Amino acid sequence: MYEVFADLHVHIGRSKTNKPIKITAARSLNFENIAKECVERKGINIVGIIDCASPYVIEDIEEFLKNGEAYEIEDGGIIYKNKVCIILGSEIETSEVNEDGKTGSAHNLCYFPTLKDIKAFSNEMKNHIGNITLSSQRANISAYELIDIVKKYNGILIPAHAFTPHKSFYGNCTSRLERIFKEKYKDIPAIELGLSADTFLADKISELETKTFLTNSDAHSLPKIAREYNKMLLEKISFKELLKVLKNEDGRKIVCNYGLDPKLGKYHRTYCETCEKNIEGEAPVTTCPYCDSKNITMGVYDRIEIIKDKEKTISPRFRPPYVYQVPLTFIPGLGSKTIDKLLNHFDTEMTILHKLSKDDIEAVVGEKVANLILLARDGKLSIEAGGGGVYGKVTTKA
Ligand SMILES: [Zn+2]
Ligand SMILES: [Zn+2]
Secondary structure, eight states: OOEEEEEEEEEOOTTOOOOSSSTTSSSOOHHHHHHHIIIIIOOOOOOOOETTTSHHHHHHHHHHHHTTSEEEEETTEEEETTEEEEEEEEEEEEEEOTTTTTTTEEEEEEEEEEEHHHHHHHHHHHBSOOOOSSSOOOSSOHHHHHHHHHHHHOOOOOOOOOOOOSSSHHHOOSSOHHHGGGGGGOOOOEEEETTTOHHHHHSSSSGGGGGGEEEOOOBBBBGTTTTTTTEEEEEESSSHHHHHHHTOOOOEEEEEEEEOOOOGSSTTTOTTTTTTTTTTTTEEEEEEEOOOOEEOOOOHHHHHHHOOOOOOOOOTOOOEEEEEEOOGGGGGTTOOOHHHHHHHHOOHHHHHHTTOOOOHHHHHHHHHHHHHHHHHHOOOOEEEEBTTTTOOEEOOOO
16 A cells, blocks of 8 residues: 545636636636646646536646547546546535524535436536536535435535535534434544634534544645645555545544644634624634624534534544645745746645745745745644635735
8 A cells, every 4th residue: 555645625616618618717617728737737636626516627637638648547536647546526515494494505516426327416416506518506405405416326425615614514504514414424434624614623523523634625726736636555546446435444544634723714703794893702702702702614623613522623543644734825924936946946835835945945935935834844834814715815924
């Protein structure tokens, strides 16, 4: 067995024929460019592209498979240049009713082994979604119903960014996933933590002790691929092996989660929409202490404080370490030219963030930036928490 890097949540902006897929994502983010970026700049070995149920993207994939450098394998997944395994996925928004009868919506990551499977899934979902060509569309069914459709086409379902305030199960629909999925809860192998949460926060909820935690980028542009990722131990890169990793079977597992310090995420603390500011007081903040308004966007940290059923974080024995990483774009004084310079010298961002010595970095970009990258590696930067859709900030000066 050997170790690989995986990022299972990457969006597509446009199809190659320039049809919009995810409007808020970059135009350059198409199927082929994602595959290339993973191989050439990111060092990612398994990538989940989650807009593959769009018929325009399906056309792109069919074209992509014709060129010879990419092919489907029997165990599921598309291998490109013998270096990266592309997992075909689809993000679906479901409609839920929570404990007090209010309605909410949640995002679900659905992954499939073959193009044939996701095509069939796409075809069936046309009955439940207004416009199947676009990303992350709302379906008129609940996740309890969606999971059956996913299973019918040999797929798996994973709750996406499980705690974010607007489109997630814990953030918007429920305090317990088991209430949503009932007897099917056991069929969910993992949850995605999202940028504003980490293992230490999520392991305050006991129903998650049987689930694997995923740290994915939710990238809306090429540079953001792998801002969070998972290091996995497996036998080869394929859908089948990925499934074993998620289920912790036969020695396959996630060895380490690499993610942002959750304070850097866009929804870490509660944000007052009236005062337009983040509230850093003692959690949970549910009312603005400045204007008494309840017109707030709940922070992930605050929400977990409300729904947790453990006083202290207790992780199950199989839980891998969670290593904070500060992507280069978050480091103050590091513009895109300097980042390009670093990447040209050292290959991938992962090498720069986690492996290189201070001397090596300093030789290319000078002492100040090198110091910051090292401080980030040791978790010693000071960070102003994010909230209300605005990322947190590194406040240590270069
Ligand atoms: Zn989403
Ligand atoms: Zn306020």
